[in-house]
Amino acid sequence: MRLLLDLGNTRLKWALQGPSPAWLAQGVLEWREDLAALPVAWADFARPSQVVGASVVDDAREQRVAAVVRHAFGGAPTWLRTPASACRVRNAYAEPQRLGVDRFLAMVAAHAAGQAPCVLASAGTALVLDALAADGRHLGGLIAPGVQLMQRSLLDATAQVRPQRPGDILQLADNTADAVTSGCWQAAAALIERFHAQMRPRLGGAPALILDGGDATQLVPLLSLPVQIGKDSVLRGLALWADAQMPAPANH
Template sequence: MILLLDLGNTRLKFALLDGTTFTHRGAFGWDADIAHELAALWAAWPTPTRVVGASVVDSARETAVDVAARKAFGLKAEWVRTPAQACGVTNAYAEPQRLGVDRFLALVDAHAAGRSPCVLASVGTALTLDALDAEGRHLGGWIAPGPLLMQQSVLGATVQVRPSAAGNVRDLADNTADGLASGCWQACAALVDRFVERSRDTLGGHPTVTLGGGDAAVLAPLLENEVMLVPDTVLRGLAVWATVHTATVDIA
């Protein structure tokens, strides 16, 4: 069994992989006492043979999670760092390590699951978009603020835009709260649709379009393109990675 860790900007997600099945799952926001909460929870879990993690957060939070793994299982976390090529996927970046490991592992999951050629969209703190061809070549992508971060940026940069409640997405908003929510969510939807159109021909004309991330279910109905909701892409990609890479050392 392998304990898989996805350290995202908003929260930590984790799952215990037994063969090809996730037998245990969990998640914590970063406002929790991570080291304590994880160690307490994991004390009741079966002991894995390895702990493999992907992180887009700072070293302090990585250390806290590593401390919990050592306390609960006596195991050191193996941190996956973005490579130039792995698991059948080739990174488009000239400096491979600059591509977020979460994006790379989502590409690994898509390729392993047979969804390529495809466009991968993930909506959370950031909105990321990537194109993957049928041979597993990452062709590049876009990055933008996610819809909630967009709204926060407007609120932080203005004085009079201060809605008293969260707004709803409407075609024609007649109040500030709905106007702000509608503009930000529709902007993200339009960006996804634009990326699909710009990459369609390069991907052979009919790419699969997948949508993941914490806000995927909210964004999906706003898109003009048909999309496939794919949850837990980082954990799924980690499962592929951990199966292929058996070393129990940090991967640079």
């Protein structure tokens, strides 16, 4: 049994992995919540043979989570740092460790599932795009502000843009609230479609589009492309990496 940890910018996701493909248990914790909720959620678990984590947060937050894991299970997690290659996926970055480990693991999950060639779009705090060839080559990607971050940046940088209510997503807006909301959502959708179009010839003409992240479901209706919704991509990629690099002891 293995405990998997995905420390993202907005929240921590975890899953308990057993011998079957389905998770034995899983959960999500927003960073604004108390980490003391984790031992409560894990209270009925037997001690896992391994605790493996992927993190894009700062060292201090990693150390806080590691302390919770030590207190709950008596051992520290193993943190995966982005490699140059693993699980038949090859990192495009000249300095491999500078690619977010979440991006690498999402590609591992997509390649293992037979979804490559594909464009992966993660719509969360940031909007992150990656192109993955059928043979596992990562061609590179783009990073832009996520929809919520775009809206906050616009409000912080302007004096007159002060919506009095949350806006709706429209093709044409006749008020500021709807204009801000619609502009940011449509900008995100347009970037995804543009990137996909530019990658088509380099990925063999018909790459899948895999959309993941907290804003994924709201983006789907704005896209003119067929979309596959990714689920637990980072955790699934982390499980595959752990299976390949640090198989669990035979007695667990």
